[in-house]
Amino acid sequence: xxxxxxxxxxxxxxxxxxxxxxxxxxxxxxxxxxxxxxxxxxxxxxxxxxxxxxxxxxxxxxxxxxxxxxxxxxxxxxxxxxxxxxxxxxxxxxxxxxxxxxxxxxxxxxxxxxxxxxxxxxxxxxxxxxxxxxxxxxxxxxxxxxxxxxxxxxxxxxxxxxxxxxxxxxxxxxxxxxxxxxxxxxxxxxxxxxxxxxxxxxxxxxxxxxxxxxxxxxxxxxxxxxxxxxxxxxxxxxxxxxxxxxxxxxxxxxxxxxxxxxxxxxxxxxxxxxxxxxxxxxxxxxxxxxxxxxxxxxxxxxxxxxxxxxxx
Amino acid sequence: xxxxxxxxxxxxxxxxxxxxxxxxxxxxxxxxxxxxxxxxxxxxxxxxxxxxxxxxxxxxxxxxxxxxxxxxxxxxxxxxxxxxxxxxxxxxxxxxxxxxxxxxxxxxxxxxxxxxxxxxxxxxxxxxxxxxxxxxxxxxxxxxxxxxxxxxxxxxxxxxxxxxxxxxxxxxxxxxxxxxxxxxxxxxxxxxxxxxxxxxxxxxxxxxxxxxxxxxxxxxxxxxxxxxxxxxxxxxxxxxxxxxxxxxxxxxxxxxxxxxxxxxxxxxxxxxxxxxxxxxxxxxxxxxxxxxxxxxxxxxxxxxxxxxxxxx
Numbered sequence: 001x002x003x004x005x006x007x008x009x010x011x012x013x014x015x016x017x018x019x020x021x022x023x024x025x026x027x028x029x030x031x032x033x034x035x036x037x038x039x040x041x042x043x044x045x046x047x048x049x050x051x052x053x054x055x056x057x058x059x060x061x062x063x064x065x066x067x068x069x070x071x072x073x074x075x076x077x078x079x080x081x082x083x084x085x086x087x088x089x090x091x092x093x094x095x096x097x098x099x100x101x102x103x104x105x106x107x108x109x110x111x112x113x114x115x116x117x118x119x120x121x122x123x124x125x126x127x128x129x130x131x132x133x134x135x136x137x138x139x140x141x142x143x144x145x146x147x148x149x150x151x152x153x154x155x156x157x158x159x160x161x162x163x164x165x166x167x168x169x170x171x172x173x174x175x176x177x178x179x180x181x182x183x184x185x186x187x188x189x190x191x192x193x194x195x196x197x198x199x200x201x202x203x204x205x206x207x208x209x210x211x212x213x214x215x216x217x218x219x220x221x222x223x224x225x226x227x228x229x230x231x232x233x234x235x236x237x238x239x240x241x242x243x244x245x246x247x248x249x250x251x252x253x254x255x256x257x258x259x260x261x262x263x264x265x266x267x268x269x270x271x272x273x274x275x276x277x278x279x280x281x282x283x284x285x286x287x288x289x290x291x292x293x294x295x296x297x298x299x300x301x302x303x304x305x306x307x308x309x310x311x312x
Numbered sequence: 313x314x315x316x317x318x319x320x321x322x323x324x325x326x327x328x329x330x331x332x333x334x335x336x337x338x339x340x341x342x343x344x345x346x347x348x349x350x351x352x353x354x355x356x357x358x359x360x361x362x363x364x365x366x367x368x369x370x371x372x373x374x375x376x377x378x379x380x381x382x383x384x385x386x387x388x389x390x391x392x393x394x395x396x397x398x399x400x401x402x403x404x405x406x407x408x409x410x411x412x413x414x415x416x417x418x419x420x421x422x423x424x425x426x427x428x429x430x431x432x433x434x435x436x437x438x439x440x441x442x443x444x445x446x447x448x449x450x451x452x453x454x455x456x457x458x459x460x461x462x463x464x465x466x467x468x469x470x471x472x473x474x475x476x477x478x479x480x481x482x483x484x485x486x487x488x489x490x491x492x493x494x495x496x497x498x499x500x501x502x503x504x505x506x507x508x509x510x511x512x513x514x515x516x517x518x519x520x521x522x523x524x525x526x527x528x529x530x531x532x533x534x535x536x537x538x539x540x541x542x543x544x545x546x547x548x549x550x551x552x553x554x555x556x557x558x559x560x561x562x563x564x565x566x567x568x569x570x571x572x573x574x575x576x577x578x579x580x581x582x583x584x585x586x587x588x589x590x591x592x593x594x595x596x597x598x599x600x601x602x603x604x605x606x607x608x609x610x611x612x613x614x615x616x617x618x619x620x621x622x623x624x
């Protein structure tokens with residue numbers, strides 16, 4: 001009986017790996033370095049070797065393992081084809097087929113890391129009990145993953161759910177990392193909040209605790225909680241953009257729940273106080289009844305979601 | 313052998329009906345009035361009676377009919393539950409179950425009319441050959457239907473793809489029909505174009521053929537084709553909003569193709585000249601490679617899509 005499954009989350013510096021039972025209990029968790037040199041050609045062999053080693057360690061026969069799920073940073077087509085994953089050094093490859101071959105034909109399923117993490121939050125995290133879910137990761141950038149009827153919405157070329165780059169501001173003069181102007185990521189990521197904060201501090205004469213130290217998403221929301229007026233203004237700007245962005249997403253996708261994760265989400269539910277006003281104002285009434293929840297799996301969302309890929 | 317299928321498209325004044333073979337050839341097409349009185353209680357019985365009559369006329373046995381697909385104006389859950397369809401007088405009912413009961417247990421599949429029309433365009437219209445498609449209907453309002461991997465994205469409460477009400481303008485002072493301010497429909501529908509035109513004519517001193525007669529989406533685009541400067545300005549405003557809206561949709565959905573239909577689309581491919589600049593400027597690069605096509609089935613998209621529901 002195939003009672004076990006591996007979940008693999010490939011990052012630019014390390015590969016997180018987990019061994020799960022079919023109910024989603026994590027039995028073991030470890031990491032290996034991501035060797036990105038030489039076009040990242042060692043990454044999949046390293047993963048295969050580590051899985052085989054773990055199987056030997058746990059005395060697991062091939063028949064006991066349902067398969068391996070893997071999430072990678074970059075667009076992944078349904079077939080497993082990756083055209084480019086900059087952070088891994090990869091160009092064109094079919095990661096499902098290649099990893100399966102390295103694992104003697106074991107079943108492999110794969111997807112984009114943000115999408116896979118969304119699936120993890122649906123399965124065992126903040127989105128449990130829901131099948132139509134939008135996961136929003138507020139980290140260095142803004143990532144997203146959309147789950148429709150329990151399945152990842154991959155999109156035509158694997159770029160489905162790239163919500164960090166939806167256009168929300170016409171009058172932006174600084175370019176986003178993607179080259180466009182006025183992307184959601186420029187206002188709602190950790191970097192974006194810092195940028196909004198620095199702009200606001202410069203424009204205003206108001207006193208603020210933010211003038212006395214490092215300015216970051218964390219210090220801004222700490223100051224918000226302490227009642228700092230200028231920090232509250234910054235949070236309002238952040239929330240105005242993110243709430244409008246989520247309003248648009250709700251109008252298109254009509255999800256049951258938004259699951260908000262990433263470093264910025266460590267601020268907690270106070271975020272919702274700033275997101276909801278503009279969401280309520282702009283979202284279509286037929287799609288407005290959406291739950292706002294915090295992600296709960298943190299950096300493990302990826303391995304959970306990857307494992308889940310094999311079980312669906 | 314069940315070689316036939318019925319497609320039904322319920323509108324506020326008439327019900328369009330079609331008999332198809334399984335390859336999607338339309339064998340017969342007719343209409344019956346929509347009796348909306350008494351909470352629309354006659355609508356489904358009228359449809360059932362008309363289907364039975366047609367089966368008798370064509371000497372079709374029940375076993376020869378694969379089923380009946382039906383599209384209605386309003387959100388429809390996957391189960392067939394309609395909570396409210398204002399134009400039909402309906403409140404809470406399960407239209408799949410009720411129609412199936414009226415048809416002696418025949419298979420019935422149902423959906424929202426805009427979503428079903430999108431499926432029709434995918435099957436036999438402007439979106440043939442594609443499985444990830446966004447249909448945009450520029451009529452009195454702006455409707456939409458989203459197809460993911462060949463299936464309608466219904467959303468949690470049946471409001472998936474309601475793209476007419478995504479927020480695209482912060483500074484709007486006139487309310488949309490939905491109650492919000494700055495919805496895409498306020499600029500990209502036939503009504504919206506007329507509104508933009510009247511505003512522009514009022515603000516400007518420029519001469520224009522539009523000052524000499526009726527102002528409508530049709531006269532605006534006729535004037536655009538004749539090189540009228542003010543009409544071109546209006547078309548640019550329309551295109552700026554719609555292009556940005558489609559850019560956001562592309563970033564979220566990552567479709568292969570946009571299929572543009574509805575009355576406004578009769579202007580033809582000239583529309584794309586005005587939509588594409590803002591789309592190209594704002595859409596995420598990973599989702600930018602989308603085909604723009606015109607819908608080809610016109611008012612028949614609904615019956616085609618409804619028939620297709622039964623065949624998937």
